[in-house]
Every structure is written in structure tokens, then in C-alpha cells.
Amino acid sequence: MQITVKTFTVHKRFPLTISRGTTAQTTNLWLKIESEGIEGWGEASPFSVIKGTSINPEKLQQELEKIIPTLEKFNPLQRQQIETVLLENNLNSSLRAAIDTALHDWLGKKVGLPLWKLWGLNCDCIVPTSVTISISSPEKAVERVKNWLNFMDAKLLKIKLGSPDGIEADKAMIVAIREATPHIPLTVDANGGWNIKNAIYMSDWLATQNVKYIEQPLEVGDEGNLPQLYQRSHLPIFVDESCFKSQDIIKLSPYVHGINIKLMKAGGLTEVMRVIAIAKACKLQIMYGCYSDSSLANTAMCHLAPYADYLDLDSHFNLIDDPFQGVTLEEGKLMLNNLPGLGVKKLN
The missing domain is CATH 3.30.390.10 (Enolase-like, N-terminal domain)
Known part of the structure; x- marks a missing residue:
């Protein structure tokens, strides 16, 4: 080859x-x-x-x-x-x-054959993708929410927290978003931006704000505090940066409720399928995430979307010059086509 x-x-x-x-x-x-x-x-x-x-x-x-x-x-x-x-x-x-x-x-x-058909999967059960709101002032956060809602019928918002200005700034963002869109459920991703004290406090407070779970509340290397947070948290805990591959799941599974699988972390669809199998065996919930991926990588992950409880494959929607075209969007859901393989085309 x-x-x-x-x-x-x-x-x-x-x-x-x-x-x-x-x-x-x-x-x-x-x-x-x-x-x-x-x-x-x-x-x-x-x-x-x-x-x-x-x-x-x-x-x-x-x-x-x-x-x-x-x-x-x-x-x-x-x-x-x-x-x-x-x-x-x-x-x-x-x-x-x-x-x-x-x-x-x-x-x-x-x-x-498209991969999803080759694997015998059912695309009718793919859940809507969340869309991401990055750390900003409350006003800019609300503006970003409105931009997303003008673009698509978003069913779930993922809010980035862990502001360098502290948890009061995090709370101000959530309050503003809640006031603007009280009907849309939220997930929260701190990207390791909290210590154990703030993570416990925020899990209590966020539980009152229609938040479904908190993702990566503690920084990489602080996994030793996950058992304490697991016992105290009022919300499910997902890990992202702390979990790369299938071997990481066993040691984390007693202290988390779910994992964020990313194609780039896992190292390919082969390993993603191993991660899915072990996570399900450990009775963990599964979400898929992305980095600054184009439609090429996000479409690849979407072929395994029928296994996911949550999707956060929205990075390609935020690109002004995505060179590829693959998965499309309908009513907040990612829709695969019937083209063979990934079903991705090069634009221009």
C-alpha cells in the first residue's frame, strides 16, 4: 500500500x-x-x-x-x-x-459498504449532539448560545468551566445561560480546572441548574481524589483527559459514572471499539468528544455513535474552512450517509 x-x-x-x-x-x-x-x-x-x-x-x-x-x-x-x-x-x-x-x-x-452497515449498527438510535460554549463572560456566553440556536436546533449545551477567575465566574456563566435558555439541559466540562474542594462545591450547586453530569472536574494527576468526589458528588462524574485507552478504564471505573472517548486519544476506531466494550462491561456511560477535528474525524466517530449515551461531536460546525463533507445535521442529530467507508468527500 x-x-x-x-x-x-x-x-x-x-x-x-x-x-x-x-x-x-x-x-x-x-x-x-x-x-x-x-x-x-x-x-x-x-x-x-x-x-x-x-x-x-x-x-x-x-x-x-x-x-x-x-x-x-x-x-x-x-x-x-x-x-x-x-x-x-x-x-x-x-x-x-x-x-x-x-x-x-x-x-x-x-x-x-458504509462502516455503520458493515458493523451492523442502527443509526436510528443516535442521540443528538451537544454544542460547546467556551469560557467567557456571562454576556458572551449567552451570545454564543444564541449563535448556536440560530444555526441548529440544539438539544443539549456543553458548558466549559474551570475559569481562571474562579468558581464565582463559573457560576455567573451558568446563571446567565440558565436565564436565557431555561429549557435546554446542560452538561459541564471543567477540563481539570477545579481542585477537590471546588469540585465538591460545584457538584452540589450545579445539581440545582438542570445539569446532567460534570466532566473532568479534577486535573490529570489528581485522580487520587476521585473516590472522595464520587462519594460526595450530587452529579454523575465523567472523565476525559484522565482516560485515553481501554487499559485506563479498570482503575477508574469504581469512581466514575462515564467516560469521554475521543478518536485522537484512543488511537483509532479499533481501540475505540475496545474502550466501548470495556466501558459497557463496567456499566459506565459513554460519550464521544473531539478536539479541533474536521468532518473527516468526526464522521469516523459517528459511525460508532449508536453505542453512545452522549455525543459532543460539534467541532466541525465551528470551522469556517472545513475541507471535508461527511456527516450532516438534522434536528440536532448527526446523520450518516450510505456511501462506502466513511462516506466523506473532499470539498473543492
Whole structure:
């Protein structure tokens, strides 16, 4: 098989501010695997879960190009052997995600079926996606909510908290949003922006605000406080940055109610399916999230959406220059098509 990779830069319509900082644009990688006249596509979105750190897309591309000659010796059907090579070389998880996604896309195109049909899934049970409101002033938060509602019939709002100005600023945002849209349920994502004291306090207070759960209340490395929070919290606790892959779930499962699965963290659809299986065995709820992913990566995750209790695959809606077209939106729900593989097209 032949592998090619190129970068593309996407710009956000509205910059996204979380507890770790603000992003207005990102440079991602578009990977193509070609064999037997069929192309499979995948995307790598650089991400970081530690404040003050970042990943250079140029270095990611260089890392990938070093291993391409080894990978090109395989057939796209040899996914198990390819995965072993990727893990043995400690390849970045977003690069593994791009390769694995491209291999699945190739397979779907080879047999002429969309992945969701190949896996025998029922798209009628896909839940609506939430849309994200980043950390800001109460006034700007309400304005962003209205922008989303003008764009789509949003059924669930995901509010980023963990403001550097403290929990009073977090509360002010929630109060303003609640006053503007009392009918729409909320989820809250602190991105590790609280300590244990504030997390306990906010779980009590947010339980009165029609909030369904709190995500990643404690920073990475502070998982030792999850048992205390689990006992005290009035809301379900989901983890994101603390849970990358299937092996992470067992140690976390006694102290959380759900996990946020992201394609770039897991390292591909193959590992995502392992995460889903173990999470369900542990009786955890499942949500899917994204980074600054285009329609390519979000469509890939959507093929497994029938397994999810919650979806937060909205990043491509906030891009002014998404180069791809895949999953569409109807009444707040992500809708897959019947095209083979991922069902993603390149625009222009």
C-alpha cells in the first residue's frame, strides 16, 4: 500500500477557550492509504491535555514519515500487524488514529459498504449532539448560545468551566445561560480546572441548574481524589483527559459514572471499539468528544455513535474552512450517509 500525508489548517468561527487556554486555529494532518486503486482517508488532530504544553504538527508529520516505509510493506487488510508496528514504535495516538481510520475507510470502500452497515449498527438510535460554549463572560456566553440556536436546533449545551477567575465566574456563566435558555439541559466540562474542594462545591450547586453530569472536574494527576468526589458528588462524574485507552478504564471505573472517548486519544476506531466494550462491561456511560477535528474525524466517530449515551461531536460546525463533507445535521442529530467507508468527500 502507498501512504501520503499533507497538512491542512482550519480556523474556528468562534475561538474556543477552556481552562487550559484558547485556540482559534489548528493544523491537522490528512492521511491517505492507496491500494488496489482504492483510497482510505484518515485525520490526525494534534492535542494536549497538560496546561502549557502543545504538539507541533510539523514534528507529527516527521514522526509519521519515518515509519511510512515500514507500513507500506503491508496490505490494508493486515490491521493487527500494522497496529503492532505502530505501538512498538510508540507512535503518537493521533497518528495511529489517522492510520487506523484510513484502513477502515479503505475496507468499507473495498466491500462497498458504509462502516455503520458493515458493523451492523442502527443509526436510528443516535442521540443528538451537544454544542460547546467556551469560557467567557456571562454576556458572551449567552451570545454564543444564541449563535448556536440560530444555526441548529440544539438539544443539549456543553458548558466549559474551570475559569481562571474562579468558581464565582463559573457560576455567573451558568446563571446567565440558565436565564436565557431555561429549557435546554446542560452538561459541564471543567477540563481539570477545579481542585477537590471546588469540585465538591460545584457538584452540589450545579445539581440545582438542570445539569446532567460534570466532566473532568479534577486535573490529570489528581485522580487520587476521585473516590472522595464520587462519594460526595450530587452529579454523575465523567472523565476525559484522565482516560485515553481501554487499559485506563479498570482503575477508574469504581469512581466514575462515564467516560469521554475521543478518536485522537484512543488511537483509532479499533481501540475505540475496545474502550466501548470495556466501558459497557463496567456499566459506565459513554460519550464521544473531539478536539479541533474536521468532518473527516468526526464522521469516523459517528459511525460508532449508536453505542453512545452522549455525543459532543460539534467541532466541525465551528470551522469556517472545513475541507471535508461527511456527516450532516438534522434536528440536532448527526446523520450518516450510505456511501462506502466513511462516506466523506473532499470539498473543492
